[in-house]
Amino acid sequence: MKIVKAIENILGYIENGLLVIFLTVTVVMAFLQVILREFWSTGILWADVFLRHLVLWIGFLGAALAAKESRHFSINIITKRLSDTLRRIVQVLLDLSASVVCYFLYDAGMTFVLDEIKYNTQSLFSFLGIDIMAYHFEIIIPVGFALVGIHFLFRAIETAITGPKAVDLV
Numbered sequence: 437m438k439i440v441k442a443i444e445n446i447l448g449y450i451e452n453g454l455l456v457i458f459l460t461v462t463v464v465m466a467f468l469q470v471i472l473r474e475f476w477s478t479g480i481l482w483a484d485v486f487l488r489h490l491v492l493w494i495g496f497l498g499a500a501l502a503a504k505e506s507r508h509f510s511i512n513i514i515t516k517r518l519s520d521t522l523r524r525i526v527q528v529l530l531d532l533s534a535s536v537v538c539y540f541l542y543d544a545g546m547t548f549v550l551d552e553i554k555y556n557t558q559s560l561f562s563f564l565g566i567d568i569m570a571y572h573f574e575i576i577i578p579v580g581f582a583l584v585g586i587h588f589l590f591r592a593i594e595t596a597i598t599g600p601k602a603v604d605l606v
Contacts (some may be wrong), residue, residue: 437597447583448504455497462490480559482568485515489560489573496580503534503587513553531592538585545578 559567
């Protein structure tokens with residue numbers, strides 16, 4: 437159990453750090469775009485596309501952190517009335533089901549990204565002489581679903597061993 441907790445904490449730390457960096461870059465870049473457009477009638481050509489894709493990353497990293505901290509949307513009107521043992525079983529089954537769904541979404545995301553790699557030849561923008569393709573940003577789709585699924589799997593293991601978190605009981 438300690439290994440699972442350690443891995444989940446490391447993942448959470450990395451996700452949280454990336455989220456802070458990406459949110460900061462998003463705010464600064466958007467502010468810079470507004471200032472450049474308003475005062476100098478110009479802007480960074482690739483910034484809007486970059487910001488759209490960065491929002492995708494922020495969303496998936498936020499979803500992974502929500503899964504880690506048991507903060508995903510849930511309706512627990514029925515589970516509140518169950519005994520502790522039955523609540524634990526139901527919570528484990530729900531977390532395992534969510535993990536399986538995330539696996540299928542990961543698989544679909546990988547198919548999407550591989551198709552983008554195979555058929556997409558147009559660069560979104562060049563940055564410092566490097567062509568940036570859409571799939572460089574879209575890789576977060578399968579990776580994000582994998583992270584969310586891993587967190588649900590870890591949560592199922594934790595619930596099976598120690599019982600639901602206090603957040604699950606609210």
